[in-house]
Amino acid sequence: MLWLLGGLALVVAAVTLWQALQLQDRLALAQDEQLAVALAALTQSVIDQRTLLIDAPAYLAAQPAEGLRRVTFRVSAMNGDWLAGDQGLPACPWATSLPGSGTPERYVAQLRGTLMRVAAAQRHVSGERGGTPVVVQAAAPMAERWPGWPLLWDTLKPLYAAAAAMVVVVWMGVGMALAWINRARAALDQPAETPSSGYDGPAELAPLVERVQVLYRAEHQWVDEQRRFLADASHQLRTPMAVLRTQLQAAMAGDTPAAEVLPQMLHTVDRAAGLADQLLSLTKLEQLKRRGELQPVDLRQVARDVVLEVAPLIAAKRIDFTLDEAGFHVPGDATMLGELVRNLLANAIHHAPAGGRVGIVLRQGAQRLELIVWDEGPGIDDAVMPRLFHPFAATRGGIGLGLSICRQIAGSMDASVELYNRTEAGKVIGVDAVVAWGQGP
Structure with a gap:
């Protein structure tokens, strides 16, 4: 003013x-x-x-x-x-x-x-x-x-009258604007559950207030999620560290032969390293979300690279693997998309029986692109299915972050990931993990 x-x-x-x-x-x-x-x-x-x-x-x-x-x-x-x-x-x-x-x-x-x-x-x-x-x-x-001033005043009276009127208008206009800003500030100080509720200012500021409220709620939700995640992650990391400490103490005391305790310690270290890698993947994922930089990625090439990487796991369980591929591109990040496919494929290999079958199918429809990782595992219990994508919720033998990371990676690339029990004659014969871009018919 x-x-x-x-x-x-x-x-x-x-x-x-x-x-x-x-x-x-x-x-x-x-x-x-x-x-x-x-x-x-x-x-x-x-x-x-x-x-x-x-x-x-x-x-x-x-x-x-x-x-x-x-x-x-x-x-x-x-x-x-x-x-x-x-x-x-x-x-x-x-x-x-x-x-x-x-x-x-x-x-x-x-x-x-x-x-x-x-x-x-x-x-x-x-x-x-x-x-x-x-x-x-x-x-x-x-x-x-x-x-002289009287003569000048007679000449300038209309100007000064107009200036005085403008001062009043400016004063009132700025006062009204400050009042609107104070209302918007009050509404933003107490974010409402629904957009723009609690705000009674001018309609021109309503979209701005609504947008700031949405950002405010999103930031608070993200902070709350990160707090819960850190609490869960620290708890999950504490467990293998405590086990490793116990194993070391047993080895130092001579209670357990080294030839027996060392493989156990290696398994514990691998478990902790896997959990740390997945935590690092979540950090990269958050950066990807905030950048919003998605480029066309050749999904067939990503799938081939992942298969070559996990080939030793496939060979160790003597799994019959098939890759049914179609050439198309999807919006995403090649590194994080590879992480998504790797997690799903590793999960399928883990649950598939020795000598069983695992495969990847790339399928392109009119309005929908799909990547399907299937196995011949025992299936998923209906009681466990709803919480499989929650952090640190896992089936027997899992770390508990893989599926949660998969869903977050898919969401960041405008895709969805779901698990389905595959049945035949009323009997579960395996699990399909479906990553989809677009909407079906």
């Missing part, structure tokens, strides 16, 4: 200065014209020498124009000798250079300490001695050339 009012004050000051200069120019021009009229009146009274000396002041004072009665005059000989008028007014210092045509010259002089604007002209007096040149001077105070 101070900036607005300050700018308005500068505009008013600039207009005032401009009006004052314009008025000063008009007053100066009017005064110069007044002095020219006075010179003409004096010349008209100069008929002969006697009239010049006796009647000229009376003639000038008797003029009906008020301006002429304020004019001081002097008539001098060409050598500067006073002939009539006010002797205090100095004789024209340029008398000999005045035009013989009678054109007046204007200059500034001083009369008893007051600056005067003087018009001087050469005139010829008709008389007994013939035509005699004289210098006629008419003078008025210089102060009359500058506008």
